[in-house]
Amino acid sequence: MSLDLYSWIVFFLIITFILHGIAFTFLGWKRRKIHYFFLTGTFIFLTAIYFIKFEGWISRVPGTDFPVTWLLRIGATLCTLTYLRFLYREEGSWFRKLVRWSRRQ
Numbered sequence: 001m002s003l004d005l006y007s008w009i010v011f012f013l014i015i016t017f018i019l020h021g022i023a024f025t026f027l028g029w030k031r032r033k034i035h036y037f038f039l040t041g042t043f044i045f046l047t048a049i050y051f052i053k054f055e056g057w058i059s060r061v062p063g064t065d066f067p068v069t070w071l072l073r074i075g076a077t078l079c080t081l082t083y084l085r086f087l088y089r090e091e092g093s094w095f096r097k098l099v100r101w102s103r104r105q
Contacts, residue, residue: 035086
């Protein structure tokens with residue numbers, strides 16, 4: 001069974017997203033910090049988006065013409081923004097330092 005380049009890329013991305021989700025879940029549990037779980041959510045949404053895309057499914061929200069993948073993208077964006085909000089409120093975080101540095105420029 002031979003896989004073409006496209007199949008390898010699909011496999012790599014899906015496995016990478018799943019492993020990142022597992023890693024951030026473990027970090028959230030081990031460090032007892034809730035913001036890591038928002039990154040887990042981001043990678044769950046990304047896995048679903050790319051799985052749907054690579055399978056070639058064209059799913060719509062029932063009763064509308066709105067693509068399901070757009071709802072998943074909105075979910076991934078909200079998870080990421082919530083993560084950054086938590087991180088900004090944490091004293092000494094890299095994101096807080098970056099925002100303060102950029103405001104000084």
